[in-house]
Amino acid sequence: MKADAKKLSLPPIAFTDDQRHEINDQTLENDELSAEVDPFFGSEQGDVVELWVGESRSSGDFVSPTYTVDDPSNVLVVSFRRIDLLKVNNKRAYFGYRVNGGELSTLVGIPVSLSESAG
Structure with a gap:
């Protein structure tokens, strides 16, 4: 990330409409919640x-795993693990990211309601 870009706020993580309504067992695939980080300035x-x-x-x-940008012009697909x-189960959770240890992105708040066992 370019040094002058570190002062700009990062866009929020992109979730589907269903995910933004509520994160539940149906929004997970293989016990992971997929989302996207849109290309950002710098x-x-x-x-x-x-x-x-x-x-x-x-x-x-901050949670594992980390992701490396291969092509800065493409969307980066990321996943949050069920664990x-x-x-943050049965609460409104907030999701974000940072790049190269910089500032946290704009956060997205979404209710989480998962069964305790893996789906």
């Missing part, structure tokens, strides 16, 4: 994207 090949999930806008954790989503 993105470069080799940038490392870390996902973040929290129970409030100020309390959360991480269960930490």
Whole structure:
């Protein structure tokens, strides 16, 4: 990511309409919630994207795995694991990411309602 781009806010993670309504067992595939990080200003090949999930806008954790940008002009498909989503189960969860250890992106708040067992 270019140095002058670090001051710009990153766009939110893109979720489907169904996912934005509620994250539940039906929105997961193979115990993962897929989402997309749209191309952002200053993105470069080799940038490392870390996902973040929290129970409030100020309390959360970066989660595995990380993703490397191969082509900065393409959408980057990412996934949140069920094990991480269960930490915010039955709450409104907030989702974001950072690039190369920079500032957190704009957050997206979505209710999470999962069964406790893997689907």
